[in-house]
Amino acid sequence: MKVATTDFGRRILRPTGALELMTDLGEASIPVPGRTAHMLGGGNPARIPAVEDAYRRRLREIAEDDAQFGRFAATYSAPGGDRSFRGGVAEMLARKYGWPLTERNVALTCGSQTAFTVLFNLFAGECADGSRRRILFPLAPEYIGYADVGLSDDMLVAQRADIEELPGGFFKYHVRFEGLDRIPDVGAICVSRPTNPSGNVLTLGELERLDALARARAVPFIIDAAYGYPFPGIQFEEPGLIWNDNVVLCLSLSKLGLPATRTGIVVANEDVIEALTAFNATASLAPVSTGAVIVDPLLRSGELERICDESIRPYYAERSREAVAWLQDAFRDLPLRIHRPEGAFFLWLWFPGLPITSAELYRRLKARGVFVLSGHHFFPGLEDDWRHRHECIRLNYSQARESVAAGVKVIAEEVGRAKR
């Protein structure tokens, strides 16, 4: 039977960056004789023993406790997600930031990726009056996973970042505000912070200006803090965060080390939460509760915050410094700029003047068992042909040290070979 005859079938079967990424993840895990795979591509977090100790302890507690086991595995949650955990998230955010939240401002989804699928199609696409709306990414490059979740065409638009060159071979992206308010048909503004792929952290000033712009245009402002504060806190700059009833804040348990529990958390006004709840009920009856039940008491007791501050952030800060040093060593005689690592667990590498495309570099690296992501995937919605988009790759530095060190050497060899 041909499944690609409907619009939906054709759309879902298109070759997308996310499909390539997740297929690579599967492929890299299959041993190939004579090849050592270095997985520097996907978005898996590191496995940090001190962090996993807490989750393992929780699993033992859950196994021994009838009520917790019931919530964990034996009952459907409310369609908005496990109510105790949602209440815990609201209380923690109210305590930490002073935001006026209750459980009714929080919904869970099957991973935050699912939340973006719902939010983008809620705020963009064809409207009842025949007009069209788009999601605006004010700082491209942006997250690959936003690219293909729209159920119709032309749902995304982006503004390319301004580049600030910094000493020591670093650079940093900034929002180009010029002209942002004149981009037509905007239904929501969306940023990841820290940004995947670059590790850029938008300043509080930039966040506030984007918030003001969204309100002026009467559209929601989506902030994706999958890597940032309040958890997992893999953010080395500007810890402040904003929320108001026009902001849709998306959080996740994935980068805390629990990606397989598929737990996304959306904090928003009650209308948005109602829409997500309705989607959950229709598409999957209820979201997954396992992650929520594991984390709930850790969140309430403050242990989770301690884990983030004492184990997670320092771990990634150290791994980032180490990977930067390996790169600087391997690229001594080659042109390389590294985006200043301000958060998340990626290094975004820019090879100015690279004579081949980053997609070709990706293929050559893959042939040598080094899996990275080609930068060209990370410009969803950007129409102009900016050469920069073909000169970058993203490297995940959170996996085994030997793999990252070996992978960096191969990247330098291939970039050197392409230059000759």
Ligand SMILES: Cc1ncc(COP(=O)(O)O)c(C=O)c1O
């Ligand atoms: C910026 C960003 N947002 C959201 C997600 C999705 O996370 P999940 O669906 O696992 O919650 C990811 C995953 O890598 C990400 O990098």
